[in-house]
Amino acid sequence: MNNKVLIVAVHPDDETLGCGGTLLKHKANGDSIHWLICTETTPSNDFFKTREKEIEQVSNMYIFDSTHHLGLKTMQVDEYTMSELISKISKIVNDIQPNIIYLPFKGDVHSDHRKIFETAYSCTKSFRYPFIKKIYMMETLSETEFAPGTKEDSFIPNVFVDISDFMERKIEIMKIYASEIAEHPFPRSEKNIRALGTLRGATAGCEYAESFVLLKEIA
Template sequence: MKNKILVVAVHPDDETLGAGGTLLKHKSMGNEIHWLICTTINEKHSYHNKRLQEIEKVSKVYGFDSVHNLKLQTMQVDEYSMSELIGKISFVINEVKPDMIYLPFFKDVHSDHRKIFEAAYSCTKSFRYPFIKKIYMMEVVSETEFAPSFSSESFIPNVFVDISDFIEQKIDIMNLFESEIDKVPFPRSEENIKALATFRGSSSGCKYAESFVLLKEIF
């Protein structure tokens, strides 16, 4: 049976860093993949138009079945009310009706990530959104690894996806976000993205993997 997947990217590139290989794998299996981008660069920013072009290129490469953009101001998500955020995210979820959702990690260091997680997770109650059957949190390099080092707030994955066949394409897609990738020791470098995939692969018996925290699964 075809699945419908929604990835909630606080910033465009989060979907690729956290679940790029997994999304490509889903697509190769005939599943629908949908992209919810939550934030945007201010229109007055010199990079605004370039970012829109990047999003369009990335969308085509993945073959997303739909792309939604809430156009919240990046790095200012905490200035929006929770009810406004929930309303915007709920609208998209009800439109897509995914059975599987990928969310940011609830303790990512970026406040935008934490606020979007809280709002999005509020939109997964089974009595209001009965079509949602699986909820995961993603690992986004440069955000997730900087969470406080307490067991209750650290990213401890319990789901691993073999992306060995898709790692090179994931890297190619990430390179489309020209301003978001740099050389080592920058966290979002080709080497470090591959290193994380290698590490997660070593934990799951494959060459390259992405890892997730399963929050809920309903059979």
């Protein structure tokens, strides 16, 4: 049986930075992949139209089976109540019924990431969402590595996915987000994306890899 995968992206580009190669690999293996974008810029903003076009391009590049928008105000997710957020995310999770879900890292420095993790993780209880069998946290450049350097907040991966065949496609997709990528030493540079992939690949014994924290697996 093929997998049904849901990626919870707090902001557009998180899906590519955090697990772009893994999503491409899922798709190549015949899995269905679904994209939940939690935030958006103000619709009256000129940048909104640009971002909408980027999202459409990115969706086509991955060949997502579905794309969902919560429409939350970016950088202001903490203004919503937990009950509001849980209701919105729960509906989409129940509509898709994924068996694999990728979430932001709980210790990410961005408050939007932490709030969405807390909310989305609440929507993975096995007695309410029995179809979810694997829950991962991903690392997102410019967010995860800037978390406090304490044991509790450190990203310590225990799952590595070989994305050697998909790194070039990941870079190509990331470049669609023209305003989100810049030259090194900017965290979201092509050089840094490759460097992280190389580091994780060295741990996994391959050229490039993405890494995750497995929170739960029900076999």
